[in-house]
Amino acid sequence: MTALDSRVQTIVSSPLGDLRLVASPDGLAGLWFVEGQRHEPTAERLAAWPTVSSHPVLDAAVQQLDGYFRGQRQGFDLPLDLGQGTAFQQAVWRALMKIPAGTTTSYGVLAADLGRPLAVRAVGAAVGRNPLCVVVPCHRVVGSNGSLTGYAGGLDRKHALLRLEGALIDKAHQWAK
Known part of the structure; x- marks a missing residue:
């Protein structure tokens, strides 16, 4: 087994x-x-x-x-099993967990933070393969110009998660609670 x-x-x-x-x-x-x-x-x-x-x-x-x-917590305290990813993917996923709620970062900044500034596309691919959406906050990564690019769960959900965390205020796009 x-x-x-x-x-x-x-x-x-x-x-x-x-x-x-x-x-x-x-x-x-x-x-x-x-x-x-x-x-x-x-x-x-x-x-x-x-x-x-x-x-x-x-x-x-x-x-x-x-x-x-419900807006009562911003992070998670759970044992995580990230073992299904490569060493590089796991490093990216651990870096995602360091992005505070209510903030965003870009793929380029994330790549630089990992010491791999030229690996922006590889970082983006690893972010997209995150097996723990919401808990490992890949939704907090945006394009270099602040645009909401890529989210394996769909851009509407990314938008809603960022609004929930206070990282995105957009009255034109309502999320019903």
Whole structure:
């Protein structure tokens, strides 16, 4: 049995659509929007992971996500399993967790912060492959001109997450709570 075989999952509702949460023995290993999400695991892999109604990591994640979407918390305190990525991807994902709520950074600044200023496209690709949307805040990365570029969960969701965190104020684009 491999580490991928020992994962479990659940699906929960959020204001931005249903979320699929996946836990491994090492922590929260996946968080994807059920609809409109790019780069989620294959249907075969998803079918192999049992759906559970209760699991310590998943229960904690659900509780913290609820607080986040209610505006009662800005970060997450969960054990994370980032082991499915390459060393470079994992470094990018850890760097994403250092971006404070209510702020954004650009792909170029993120690449420079990682000591790889010429690797902007590679950083962008790693950001896009983030397996833990919302919890590992890839939505806080914007284009060099501040534009909302790229988000595997969709630009409307990126916009809504940044508004929720106070990083984006746009009265023309309303998000219903």
